[in-house]
Amino acid sequence: MRAARMRAGFTQADLAASIGKAPEVYGRLERGKMLPSVPTLFRLCVALRSGPHELMGFAPVASLPQAAQLEVPPELAHSPEVRRLLRLLGRLQGLQLKLILRLVLAFLAEPKRPRRQRRDRR
Template structure:
């Protein structure tokens, strides 16, 4: 009885392309390089934008609406955000997509054009920033009730 041919080793059966059998990319080389470096570029920009906003990783994740572990992996370059998540990152961290994706640099003390700005004195401490983020999630009747409570707490009333 004839023997069945021997199976090739597991590495040879793998469907993942290797350097030798990889098809040439239709993209220009400079785009391939930029795409390959995107996780590193994004992670560095996220960290810089978060620190400039005075937030912890947990606070940034909460504001963006993702799990803190996912945000931490993004800052380490392990995963890339979806389009809607990137938009929320830009809005919460006050950075433009050009900065986060490495097209434009923003100086450390400066915010991206069009970023939401908070009046001076309202975001000078982490406690005030946390309070502002929590207030942003309240509905109108609760904000009015809280405003009355704060008015009672202020001296001179």
């Protein structure tokens, strides 16, 4: 996590404030003394623009597919919808989370198609 934080140009205090944690708590996360909750890990991924694999020490970000590199627009990062999604993700078990991650990666990898114009049905 430290390498991603340094690459993003954050101090521990800056990053802790951006994810809503005390600097002491973030320091323990970075040193591996405690694991982040799923919502906290998501906020870290958004703030550091890194995938959970790198932040949890499983794979360097360069080896991840492009789709796994998270980019959430700042205006959505703290929206009610994202907070609700984080609460729901926090209730899921390991295999359920893996399935959700695969679905998200599949959607991100799919080329974007232009939206069809809907006709008003009156």
